[in-house]
Amino acid sequence: MGESRDTRFEDCEFFATCPPGVEGLLADELRGLGVRKVRPLAGGAAFYGKPAVGLRVCLWSRLAGRVNVVVGRVDARDGEALYSGVRDLAWEDEIAVGASIAVRAHGTNDELRNTQFTALKVKDALCDRLVEARGSRPDVDAGRPDALIEVRLKGARATVSLDLSGRSLSRRSYLDASDGAEAPVAVAQAAALLAALDAAALLEKGWGLLDPAADDGILVCEAAAMLVDQAPGLVRDRWGFSGWARTDAEAWDDMLAEADNRLEAGLERVLGAERAAYAASDAPDQESVAVVGLSESSPAIARARQHLRAAGLRAVASVEAASGDAAAVERRLGAVVARAAGEGAALVVANAAPPSRDDDARAVAEQAACVAAARRAPAGSRFGFAGSGAFASRFGAAPEKRFALGVGRTEAVVEIFAVPPREPAVILVPNPAGGTELSVEVNDAGVAQFAARLRKVARERRKWAAREGVACYRLYDGDLPEYACAIDLYEGAAESEGILYAHVAEYAAPKSVDEALARARFEDVLAVVPAVLGIRPDHVFSKARVRARGGGQYRDAGGRSYVTHTSEDGLICEIDLGGYLDTGIFLDHRTTREMVGKMAAGKRFLNLFAYTGVATLHAAAGGASSTTTVDLSQTYLDWAARNMEANGFPAVLAAERDGRGAAGRRGGANRRPRHELVRADAVRWIQEARRERRQWDLIFVDPPTFSNSKAMGRRTWDVQRDHAELLIGVSRLLAKDGLAVFSCNLRAFKPDTEALVRAGVEIEDITASTIPHDFERNPRIHHCYLVRRAVSAEAGADA
Template sequence: MKQHLALNITCPKGLEGLLADECKALGAEVGRETVGAVSVSAPQEVTYRLCLWSRLANRVLLPLNDYPCHDADSLYAGMKAIDWSAHVAAGGTISVDFAGSNREIRNSHFGALRCKDAVVDAFQERGLDRPSVDKQRPDLRIHVRLRKGRAVVAIDFSGESLHRRGYRQAGAMAPLKENLAAALLLRADWPGIAARGGALIDPLCGSGTLLIEGAMMAMDIAPGLQRRYWGFSGWRQHRPDMWQRILEDAQRRQAVAMTRQWPEIRGYDAGGKILAQAQDNIDRAGLQSQVRVSRRELANLTRPTHREMNFGLVICNPPYGERLGDEAELVHLYRHLGQRLLAEFEGWQAAVFTGNPSLGKRMGLRSRRQYQFLNGTLPSKLLLFDVNADNAVKERTSAQGQPEAVAPKLSAGGEMFANRLRKNLKQLQKWRKREDVSCYRAYDADMPEYAVAVDVYGGAVHIAEYAAPSSVDEDKARQRLRDTVEACAQVFELPETKIAIKERRRQRGTEQYRRQSETGEFLEVEEGQAKLLVNLHDYLDTGLFLDHRPVRLDIAKRAAGQRFLNLFCYTGAATVHAGVGGARHSTSVDMSNTYLQWARRNLSLNGLSEVRHRTVRADCRQWLAECDEEFDLILLDPPTFSNSKRMEDVLDIQRDHVALIEGAMARLSAQGLLIFSNNRRDFQLDAAVTEGFCVEDRTSWSLDEDFKRRKKPIHYCWYITHR
């Protein structure tokens, strides 16, 4: 009777059931399933087959000892009690993979070191040559896990994780591990589809993992054939003759497979670099004749026509958006994927693996089944579809005759947010109509748990998320932001692709000027008589501070015949208002070339020439100190804090506002007006200003209806004149 080994086969969480079935198929007797592992009993020959043929396992472990471990001494004693000479030759090489901790053992490196010392001492005390450490390819790889007061010691027959097949270059981008890709293919019934002659297509193939795993699965190629190192190679009970027979059998099966015609396996991707990487992986796997990839946009996805393909599997792992701003933009991709499936692959099966199942709902197809997985640490789902018209989700049609994405049912939180948003819009309606306001703030953290600002720019919506406190769970914050987006889509009757989302964090130095994305898309809006350009995607801010609307409109009323100076001018919106209001000439000063270019575009949009409306790139404080011109109307709206490299010193508005105001007042005509504003929440105007000049607090007046809901003003504003 063959001696059986009691083994522990590990796998990614969620694959245990599939792994148990695979182990049975390879000849092992399956015992208990635990989280991320399956216990089996198998003769040595089957153990080798598990190592070579498992598509799902991470490691094949042979447990040696399981004992109480509360400190370094008990860890050492339990390790030393094992007869290591039965597993590795004297003078051989070892490596210890240690994980876990307790009150006494807090460092994995220390734990591994104590285990290594125990093994080495066990040999030395018997007068045998001590083993040395080889972290790359040791004769024996020892696997130690410390958990719940017990140490479990095992030999790792895998050598390294079995998901590393050997065809992927080190350091290459790998969004999917190979064994997870194999699990997805199994759940999608690819082996059954391939057996019936069906094709396999990945329209977003990336580095080609799904295609390569699918080909090896269909062709009966052992996934471990390209591996050059195994953890059992230096094991003293290793049977090289037995292993060689199993290896040669797998090689023979591969050679036979290469002579046969197999179903069409194709992949597409829009990126040239990633496609080159996929081709390299395919070549390394020796599958260049069986797997073909080519460059193609999803918009051009069609069923290949050079061979008759009546059925098959379309499978892909689309991007899911690390930020919700990305997610909203990806809605279109998922929707288009569903459209292409219905248009080109009627009667096929489809499988979409995503870390954001809500995006899967935008495909316009009802899934017939869903499976939960973990992609690394990210909870993900595999959505399975029967591609036919009966499973298509009907779209609504907008008033303009354009199809709209089907609106999902709002969560309880989303409904609550939508109700508050509708209430705000109703309260603002009369004011907006009376004042002809098309750009305004519809919501501003009115409910603490939904800490976002929702701004409307004509027919577009912009959501800025305030950074959540560290006490707020990241997943909950993300879900609430998703609730916000879906609620805005329904309330404003907009597709989510028309909603811009940004996560707002404190910026340092020039970070506020850096691009957040690269759309280059500007939207023209109107405010009073001015036309202004906003960008809802590329920068932290949009180019128009809505809370300063009353001040800008007042500048337009006062500007006729005046000499206007705009300090810290940003995108020049106030300068445009002064220009259309009839200013004699204007000067706009800022350090950001990006914003000054934006200001010039705004001026040009309104027919205002640079001859009369000049822009100056400079530090406002230095420029004021060197300026000898006089102005009748000055806007001074500095940032709260700035430490730009182009400045000689940092700017702190609380510390520096007196000097700034005095410098501006030195350039103000006798009957002129200085408008001073800033948005530091705890700002206090220094008494020196009120003692030296006539000061009128206009804060309350300067806040329109859309900003009066706040408990504290979003900015402060004073009108200052000479005594």
């Protein structure tokens, strides 16, 4: 094959990746770095140049996620063609001697359907080529390879590349192990937003920058790095091009030296020579720094300052505690532009929280803070936000520039404005702590009617809850049609004692209601709730609630978990206010659970479709001799186990007990623990328990309205269609004089009494006595029945 040649000065084809929507900005950035032949493509930009060009992009690009160099394109119609094409590539000119490798494959076609097989074929071809060229195989290191080979299939062709980045360039050096997967996304969004504003040029002119929703300071770090001309990859400790044979080490050393000199010059320009020497550890002069972030969260401020410190930028940027005082914001804006070189303008920029997150009330508060700051910025300022796309309505004007950034759950909308926002609608809300009324900025002053209604009901409910010892309850349930949502209040318990939380579930607006109007109204609800109830915005959690078939299935909230505890009847209950649509405790069944607890003394208790096992908790506390808790979800069973453990009733999973998940085996009853958890499809499990002639004295049955869970196979569940068969099966598990409590949330539910009577099942409607006071406004919130076996059916019950 001949000797390896010096390839360091041959042209290469590169591809830099970026989030969707950023391709044009990335192409402009590459041209600004002196790169030629740049072509924006979906998901990135292709460019061409000497090997050193790729290294320069790795060091300086703020927008690229990864930089790959294309090794070749080969036939990939099947495994043999792929192997042959990859083996023909001159890997001895690409892989450095002694470098370890790994291969990562993406995509499939009719013949190559498994990415692991594809990667294996490429690895074998590469290694065989190097054995022939060099006489030895490279080591394979799947975790931390020196050279990572990327293979992307598109139809019958494969593009084979070498990843020069090593890991995402958005994983900046100031991030650490505690920064999760969301942090690089936030970096990419911040960098794109700043690029769309041409922030680097404006900061160089002397503009100040204020981030009124700084959170953990990522945008502030990115802006501060621009201010002092710090290369994003300057202190990065590991690169993918360390295993690339074409890497020009001399050129790379020159690039690092140039980047060091530019940073030193930037620090001196911003700080002066004396302070620049201490920039890495020096604290900022808060009255002189030109880049400032504000946050209401003390932990977020601490985290932001740590990021600035790790980036060596603590002396040139500041993250401070926010103040709702308009004059304080105006003073801060004046301070950040005080260093301006003639123009005296400011950038008001924020990577604001997107909608449909678990902390939407916090997002609304952040948006309001951004708009308030923009309103007080000096004339000629510019404003840019990445978030839900709601800023146009708040500004009252179309944005100068607007584009979507990213896809799916990471998508944000970038909006750029050159004019300040309109004056807002403001309502006054009585301060729950007393004193001066609170001013709340809203989209529509008509929300004052909602605020008055919520305040009136909250005052009555809090008195009732204190009198009855209720810690979590409903405050509002679509009382006003224009503000269609349910609002529940939770008092914290255990480690959260003394903390109040609100959970706001939005109902889907009718198709006749404009989507933008519905969103604006919900934003107003989220702005009003913390003020009226006296709850911190970050303790108000919101979800979108969309009814599906049967009225009982809802879209997954898709938020981040926020786990804490509340109490019911003195029992500690774990709740997740963010991760799921429902929190882990159905408040409308509070009275039913209390009834079950009182009935359970000395009884064998069975809980079917148990969810998080709160009914089991009541039964155990009520003195049940034993409990069996059945649910199809391991997540909910684990949750139930934690609830039981927290209250001194340790429960054992059936699979842990005997290695099986079934109802139990003959002769195994003596081995059963007092509190047993069973993962199973409750409908099928009932049949197995009947065959084994197991019996319980008290059974609680609260099935979903509809389910098509994958774990059920091809079968679906519909409570109206299937309840008779379910209750007949449940009745056969009842001991003599046993009783079942059946509840469901289908508002139009009607029991099939004829079928049940024919099967010897008696059913008694007790719904009215199970509706709690806080749900009396909607007496059809659920149905509840007592179920018994008829005396005449006792003898042949299992026939």
